[in-house]
Each structure stands twice: as C-alpha cells, then as structure tokens.
Amino acid sequence: MERSDLAVSCRGLVKRYGELVAVAGIDLEVRRGECFGLLGPNGAGKTTTMEVLEGLLTANDGAVEVLGSRWGGDDRALRERLGVQLQETQLSEKLTVRETIRLFRSFYVRGREVGEVIRLVELDAKAKARVGKLSGGQRQRLALACALVCDPELLFLDEPTTGLDPQARLSVWRILERYRQTGGTVLLTTHYMEEAARLCDRVAIIDHGRIIALGSPAELVASLGADQVVEVRARGEVAPETLAGLPGVSGVTAVDGSLRLAVREIGTLLPALLNELERHQASLEKLTTHEATLEDLFVYLTGRELRDDD
Amino acid sequence: MMIDNARFRRLRPLAELTRVRMLEFIREPEAVFWVFVFPVLLAVALGIAFRAKPVSSLEVAVAAEPAAASRIEALLHGAPGLRVHLMGKAEADHALRSGRVDVVVEASGVGEGMPQDVTYRYDPTRAEGRAAHLAVDAALEKALGRTDVLEAHEERVSRHGSRYIDFLIPGLVGLNLMGSGLWGLGFAVVSARTRKLLKRFAVTPMYRSHYLLSFMLSRLLFMVLEVAAIVGFGWAAFGVRVNGSFAALAVVSVAGAMTFAGVGLLVAARPKTIEGVSGWMNLVMLPMWLLSGSFFSYERFPQIVQPVIRALPLTALNDALRLIMNAGSPLAATWSQLAVMALWALVSFALALRIFRWT
Numbered sequence: 001m002e003r004s005d006l007a008v009s010c011r012g013l014v015k016r017y018g019e020l021v022a023v024a025g026i027d028l029e030v031r032r033g034e035c036f037g038l039l040g041p042n043g044a045g046k047t048t049t050m051e052v053l054e055g056l057l058t059a060n061d062g063a064v065e066v067l068g069s070r071w072g073g074d075d076r077a078l079r080e081r082l083g084v085q086l087q088e089t090q091l092s093e094k095l096t097v098r099e100t101i102r103l104f105r106s107f108y109v110r111g112r113e114v115g116e117v118i119r120l121v122e123l124d125a126k127a128k129a130r131v132g133k134l135s136g137g138q139r140q141r142l143a144l145a146c147a148l149v150c151d152p153e154l155l156f157l158d159e160p161t162t163g164l165d166p167q168a169r170l171s172v173w174r175i176l177e178r179y180r181q182t183g184g185t186v187l188l189t190t191h192y193m194e195e196a197a198r199l200c201d202r203v204a205i206i207d208h209g210r211i212i213a214l215g216s217p218a219e220l221v222a223s224l225g226a227d228q229v230v231e232v233r234a235r236g237e238v239a240p241e242t243l244a245g246l247p248g249v250s251g252v253t254a255v256d257g258s259l260r261l262a263v264r265e266i267g268t269l270l271p272a273l274l275n276e277l278e279r280h281q282a283s284l285e286k287l288t289t290h291e292a293t294l295e296d297l298f299v300y301l302t303g304r305e306l307r308d309d310d
Numbered sequence: 311m312m313i314d315n316a317r318f319r320r321l322r323p324l325a326e327l328t329r330v331r332m333l334e335f336i337r338e339p340e341a342v343f344w345v346f347v348f349p350v351l352l353a354v355a356l357g358i359a360f361r362a363k364p365v366s367s368l369e370v371a372v373a374a375e376p377a378a379a380s381r382i383e384a385l386l387h388g389a390p391g392l393r394v395h396l397m398g399k400a401e402a403d404h405a406l407r408s409g410r411v412d413v414v415v416e417a418s419g420v421g422e423g424m425p426q427d428v429t430y431r432y433d434p435t436r437a438e439g440r441a442a443h444l445a446v447d448a449a450l451e452k453a454l455g456r457t458d459v460l461e462a463h464e465e466r467v468s469r470h471g472s473r474y475i476d477f478l479i480p481g482l483v484g485l486n487l488m489g490s491g492l493w494g495l496g497f498a499v500v501s502a503r504t505r506k507l508l509k510r511f512a513v514t515p516m517y518r519s520h521y522l523l524s525f526m527l528s529r530l531l532f533m534v535l536e537v538a539a540i541v542g543f544g545w546a547a548f549g550v551r552v553n554g555s556f557a558a559l560a561v562v563s564v565a566g567a568m569t570f571a572g573v574g575l576l577v578a579a580r581p582k583t584i585e586g587v588s589g590w591m592n593l594v595m596l597p598m599w600l601l602s603g604s605f606f607s608y609e610r611f612p613q614i615v616q617p618v619i620r621a622l623p624l625t626a627l628n629d630a631l632r633l634i635m636n637a638g639s640p641l642a643a644t645w646s647q648l649a650v651m652a653l654w655a656l657v658s659f660a661l662a663l664r665i666f667r668w669t
Contacts, residue, residue, distance in 0.1 A: 054513050056669055079515040090505035094337040095330060106326035107514040109319070146510075149487070 006065070007154045007185040008053055013062035015048050015209075022048040024209035025062070032153075035093040035176075035186040037196040039294060041304070042207035046189035047087055049206070053187070054084055067154055072266035072289060080108055083152030085143045087159050093132030097123050100131060101145050108150040121175055126172045127199050137168025144175055155179065157188040161195060181299050193294035205298055213303050221278065226262035229296045230289045233258035236282030246272045255302050260299060262292065322517055327524030332531065341494065345536055349486040349505060350543045356482075356605075357475045357548050367393045368442040371411040373402035378425045382450070387523035389449035392442075393435035406431060412442035424454070429448055430448060472636075473578075479544035481604035484566060486536055488624050491570025492591050494532075495525050499578035500587040503667065512668040522663055526571045533567035533604035534560075541635075550559070553638030562648070564636055566627040569651040572625065572658035581661045598624040 004082055008030035015023040023045045030036040040045045051057040053064060055078070064071065069078050093102050101114050101148040112120075118127050121141040127135060134142065140160065147155060159170040160176070169192075176186060176199060190196055196203045197217040205213040205220070233241075240252040240259055248265040263269050264288060277284055299305060335341055370392050371577065374380050381394050386394050397414075402625040405411040406606070413432040430446065432439035450456070501510050511521060544550035552559055570633060577594055581587040599606055601615075602624035617623050630647035633639040 056513060058507065076515040076517075079513060082513070084510070084513040086506060086510055088506055089510040090507065091510075092330070092334055092507070094334045099330060099333065103330050104514065106323045107511075107516040109515075150514075177594050250574075 003139045005032055006030065006068075007034070008036075008064075008066055008187055010053065010064045011062055012051065013052060014060045015045075015052055015057060016060050020133065023059070026206075026209070026211055028204065028211075030185060030187050032185050033180075033183055034201045034292070035180060035188070035199050037200035037203040038187070038189040038206055039191065039193060039196045039203050039298070040189075041191055041298075043128055044206045045209035046206055047158055048209075050187070054082070055079070055154050064142055064237075076245055079101075080110065081153045083147035083150055083155040085155075085160060087162070089143060091139070091146070092130050093130060094126050096130055097134070098127045098143075100142060101149055104146040105149045111150040112148070114149070117145045117149045120148060120178065122171060135168070137171065140164060140168065140172060141175065144172065148175075148179060151164040154183065154185045154187070157186065159189055159191070161190070161192065169195070180227065193298070197294055198247050200241060203294065205294070207302065215296060217294060220294055220297050224262050224297050224300055225294050226264050226292050228263045228266045228288065228289055230261040230263050230266065230271065230273070230290050231258055232261065232277075232284070233260060233279050233286040234277055234282040234284050236280055238277065238280050238282045242280070243273070246276060251300055253303055255299055255303065255305065257284065258298070262296065263289075265306055293299060311425070316356040316568050324520040324523055324527070327520055328527045328531075331498070331524050331528040335494070335532065345486070345490045345494065346539050347537070349540050350538060353475075353479065353482055353540060353543055354547070355604050356478055356598045357544075361545075367391050367411070368438060368445055369405075369411040369440060369447055370394045371397045371405055371414045372403040372415040373397050373399045373414055374425070377420045377421050381420045382415055382422070382425050382428075385453040386446065386449050389445070389453075389597070391513075392445055393496050396583055406433070406657065409436070412438040413446055415446060425450075429524045436564075440573070448639060458515065475544070475548045475635055476550050477632070478605070478657075479540065479550045481628055482544075482636045483537055483540050484624055484628040485599070485604045486540060487533060487563065487627065488570045488595060489538060490532070491529055491567060492574040495574030496527070496578040496591050497584065498525070498534040499575065500581050500584055503582060504584070508667075509602060511591055518668070519663055522575055522659065522666070526568060526659070527573060528645060530564060537563045550635075552635050554634035554640065558634045558639075558641035558644070559631070561638075562627070562630045562644060565630070565651040565655070566623075568655040569623045569627065569658075571661065572655040573664035575666075576658040579666045582667070601625070603628050621650060623651055623654040641662045666669070 006029055010028045013023050013026040040046050052059045105111055105114055118124055121144050123141055142273055161172050202210045202216050211285055240254055244252045248263050248269040249261050251262040253260045368391055372382050383394050386392055402414045406414050416429040418427040430443045432443045479553045519539055578587055601619045602622050608619050626647040630644040633644050
C-alpha cells in the first residue's frame with residue numbers, strides 16, 4: 001500500500017508510565033476514508049494510544065505518522081487538518097452552543113460555517129442554549145461539532161458514545177456516517193462491540209496494551225469458527241473438556257461460573273448437550289444462545305468480559 | 311488590505327478567547343460580587359470605623375479622699391479637652407482597665423490648698439493614657455500657678471487628602487486588583503485544566519500564547535470597572551479625590567492589572583486541582599496583604615526588610631496609586647514602581663507560558 005493512502009501509521013508504539021506499561025508495542029495502519037476502531041476494555045491502552053497519535057503524549061518508543069507527517073515538525077499545520085474529541089472534556093457550562101462552536105471555529109484558518117455545523121450535529125433547536133442545560137447526548141454532539149468545525153481530514157474520537165442512552169448513541173452514529181460520506185477518515189475507541197460492528201470497516205481488539213486481533217468485524221467474528229454462542233450454567237460436575245468434544249463445538253470458555261460454547265451447528269449440538277448434562281447428572285440452571293459477536297471473540301481470546309462497568 | 315486581513319485573521323482567536331472569557335465571567339454572579347461589591351463593602355466598613363471622629367475629650371477619673379477630690383475637680387475645671395469623673399478607687403480601677411477612663415488621679419488629702427500625695431495611674435501603652443497624664447499634670451500645675459514661657463500656636467490637620475480614608479482607598483484599589491487578578495485567573499485556568507478543556511484546546515492549532523493573553527486582555531477590561539467602582543465610591547461617600555490626573559491613574563491601574571494577571575497565570579500554570587491553586591494563591595497573597603501597606607503604612611517595618619517590601623508588586627502598585635491619588639504626582643514620579651510592576655508582569659507571563667501544564 002502507498003504511504004500516502006495511510007491516514008495514520010504507527011509501528012512498535014510503546015508508552016510507559018513509570019513501571020506501568022500502558023502500550024506495549026502496537027502497529028497500526030488506518031487507510032484514508034476508513035473508519036477504524038480500537039476495541040477493548042477500560043485500561044487496555046486505547047486512550048493512551050490515541051493521545052500519542054493526537055500528539056498530546058510522546059511515545060517511549062516507536063514511529064508515528066499522521067496524515068503523512070510526524071509530530072514535532074509543523075504541528076499547527078497538522079492540527080489544522082485534525083478533528084479531535086477527547087474523553088470527558090467538559091466544555092464551559094456558561095457558554096451557549098453557538099458561542100462554543102464559534103470559539104473553536106476561530107482556532108482554524110479553514111473550516112465550516114458555525115450554523116452549518118450546528119445543523120450537522122442536529123442541535124439547531126439548542127443553538128442559544130447554555131451548555132450547562134444540555135443533556136448528555138446533546139453535549140456529546142456539541143463535542144463532535146467542535147471536532148467537525150474545521151472540516152477535518154481525520155477525526156479522532158475517544159469513546160464517543162460512552163454513557164449515552166441508545167437513542168443518543170444512534171444520533172451520534174448518524175452524524176458520523178454523514179461525515180464519512182464526505183470522504184473523512186475516522187479513528188475511534190470504544191468498548192461497545194455493537195458500535196465497532198456498526199461503524200467500523202476494520203477493528204483492532206486491544207488488551208493489556210497489545211493488539212490481539214485485527215480485521216473487519218465480519219472477519220473477526222468468523223475467526224471464532226462459529227456462528228452461534230451457547231451459554232450454559234449447570235449445577236454439578238461438568239468439565240469444559242467434556243463439552244468441547246461435543247459435535248459442532250469449536251471452542252469452550254469458562255466465564256464467571258458458566259461455560260460459553262462457540263457452536264457451528266446448533267441443531268445437532270443442543271440434543272447432544274442435554275444428553276451429556278444428564279449423563280453427568282448435572283441439572284441445568286441456564287441455557288441461552290445468541291449469534292456470535294465481537295464480544296464473544298474478546299471473551300474467547302481473553303477469558304474476560306469486554307465490559308465490566310455497565 | 312490583504313495584509314491587514316491576514317493580520318486580523320491571526321488575531322481572531324485571541325479576540326474570541328477574550329470575548330468568551332468575559333462572557334463566562336459576567337455569567338457568574340458570585341464572581342461579580344467578589345470583584346465589585348465586596349471591595350465597596352470593605353471601604354464602607356473601614357471608612358466608618360476610621361472616620362474622622364469629633365475630637366473626643368480625655369476621660370479623667372478622680373479617686374481621692376473627698377476634700378482632695380473636690381479640690382482637684384475645682385483645679386481641673388475649665389481645662390480644655392478634659393472630662394472629670396469622681397469615683398471610688400475600685401470603680402476607677404475598673405474604668406481604667408476597661409478603657410472607659412484614660413487616667414486615674416489619686417490623692418490622700420489637702421494641705422494649704424494643695425492636693426497631697428498626687429499619683430497618676432495610666433496605661434503607658436495607650437496613647438490616650440499618656441496624653442491624659444500629661445494634660446492633667448499640665449492643667450493642675452497651671453491652675454496652681456505655673457506659667458508657660460513658650461508661646462506656641464496649634465494647627466489641626468484634617469484636610470482632604472490626609473485622612474485615613476484617603477490613604478485607604480488607593481490601598482483597596484491595589485488589593486482588589488491583586489485579588490481579582492489572582493483568584494479570577496487562577497480559578498478559571500485550573501478549572502479549565504481539571505475539566506480537560508486545556509487539553510482539548512491543546513489539540514487545536516490555537517496559539518498557546520493567545521490563550522494566556524486572553525486572560526490578560528479580559529483583566530484589562532474588567533480592571534477599568536473595578537477601579538472605577540472603588541474610586542467612584544470613595545469620592546461619592548467620603549469625598550476622596552484623585553489629586554493627580556485620571557490618565558496617570560489609568561496607566562498605573564493597567565500596570566497593576568497586567569502584573570497580577572501575569573502572577574495569577576504563573577500561580578495557575580501547574581496545579582491540577584482548585585485546592586492546590588488556592589493554597590499557592592494564599593501563599594503568594596498573604597505576605598502582600600500584610601506587608602504591602604494596603605491598610606497601614608509599611609514604613610513601620612524594620613529598615614532591613616524595606617527593600618524586599620518595595621520589590622513586591624502590590625507595594626509598587628499601592629505606592630504608585632497613592633502618589634497619583636493622594637500626592638497628586640505626575641506619572642513620571644511613579645517610574646520606579648512602574649518598572650517593578652513591568653518586570654513582574656513580563657517575567658511571570660513568560661515563565662507561565664513556558665511551564666504551563668496543558669494536560
């Protein structure tokens with residue numbers, strides 16, 4: 001791939017805070033026009049990676065290139081082309097939506113009209129409202145407006161929908177899809193696998209400062225070798241190994257006292273599974289099945305849930 | 311024209327930042343109270359406490375054997391500025407302790423028209439005590455026949471410009487420029503840092519110096535209102551006049567506002583919490599509250615610390631304000647104070663910009 005086709009590239013990225021290794025060697029390539037997601041639990045190193053790419057932090061090791069430039073040269077020219085939304089920035093509550101966007105607009109030589117951005121993020125009705133009076137979803141859209149006001153070539157979004165209700169999340173997704181239609185590139189972090197699956201062309205799953213899987217959401221799910229996941233909890237002695245041998249099972253993971261089976265043919269598995277439980281005189285407490293997702297891949301790779309907070 | 315446009319565009323973020331800074335301030339009712347109303351209330355309270363009192367008389371207790379007491383009372387009769395009270399000894403002691411009388415005159419009896427064994431009891435640490443002792447003694451001696459050889463005239467000073475309130479108002483202007491500069495900037499900057507707003511600004515192409523300059527500029531505009539509020543109040547309520555020119559007062563006030571904006575930015579350059587910056591600001595301001603002569607003259611401090619006191623920015627500001635307002639000096643007379651302030655402003659601004667923590 002031509003280097004000019006890359007919006008972001010980094011190799012061997014390492015960031016340490018004293019003893020703590022936040023990023024332990026990450027290689028990334030984000031293509032122009034692509035939406036790339038960093039998916040991982042809290043503390044996986046997503047935000048640190050983003051802040052190195054945004055030029056806020058200096059890496060201990062590795063090479064970073066953003067829109068063909070390195071940090072430490074003409075940084076202001078590079079920042080002209082970047083839109084950034086940081087995690088948990090609290091904009092001034094005393095200012096109105098329009099005043100806030102107008103302020104951010106003034107920092108850039110080129111960009112969109114303030115009114116145009118307000119429409120883009122669907123805040124027309126709130127243009128004159130103080131930021132302090134906005135709902136969580138509206139604040140998030142305002143943060144997005146501040147990132148979009150320079151008409152960026154590349155948009156960095158750190159957990160753009162964390163803490164939002166489903167309605168508000170949908171409207172953020174809608175705005176991002178609109179931005180992408182104009183050819184923009186997006187690099188986002190999230191710990192919502194639905195978000196990664198819905199928005200991203202490619203996803204890197206990060207855990208403990210390393211990429212443990214990389215690919216399109218469909219490829220990643222397919223790498224599980226299964227299309228269904230069966231979660232079983234039974235009272236009695238059932239070893240994971242016994243269930244792993246059942247027909248159609250491609251993998252078994254124990255999570256919080258229950259077993260998750262990655263399954264190819266659920267029709268043949270279910271009778272066999274019930275038989276097996278009966279043979280071990282284990283009484284079934286819970287049995288659920290769902291379509292395999294990125295979350296299941298994460299559980300399969302790490303033995304942990306992606307989300308432990310909500 | 312093209313060049314002018316480009317230059318204007320370059321300054322637009324600075325204008326926007328300053329505008330936003332002022333909007334934030336005036337939408338914070340508490341801040342408005344502390345900056346404008348509080349100093350006026352302080353001037354009212356201090357002005358009343360130290361207003362020019364009608365010259366009060368000195369209170370004299372006579373605690374003596376009855377014949378001696380009436381003789382002393384007769385001798386003191388008509389002495390100017392003395393008020394005589396006849397008391398028992400215990401009552402007189404109590405009145406002296408509580409400051410109700412300034413001196414107690416005791417005597418054991420009268421012989422040939424002279425009070426016998428006259429004793430003055432007074433507290434030598436109180437100015438009124440010393441004055442009353444001398445006044446009573448002089449009045450008694452005179453009544454008993456001493457003649458004054460020196461003929462002296464008295465001139466009583468209570469002209470405008472030399473009262474305590476005339477001294478106080480410039481001090482309050484200085485104190486307020488320091489307080490609002492440090493608190494106003496310190497809190498705004500550190501709060502923006504804790505809210506990650508500084509970090510958000512740092513990922514835009516905003517000139518970092520513009521952010522700091524916007525605080526200096528917004529201080530400049532509010533300074534006009536602050537100084538006008540206090541000086542205007544002092545004039546309306548106490549007749550405190552600006553004896554020098556208003557232009558000179560404006561220049562000195564600008565210098566003061568810039569100085570404390572710079573110091574405020576420096577104090578706020580690193581702290582991550584409001585508690586942290588509050589501690590630092592108290593540490594910076596407390597010595598100046600005490601030493602810089604806002605409420606009383608710093609000339610009373612030992613000679614050896616005078617150069618240090620004069621190097622403090624608030625001392626320079628207070629001195630310059632008093633030269634303009636009280637002494638009516640021209641601006642040129644304040645050059646050394648202006649130099650001290652300019653040095654503080656430039657060094658603290660440059661240092662703040664250098665060590666400023668954005669993340």
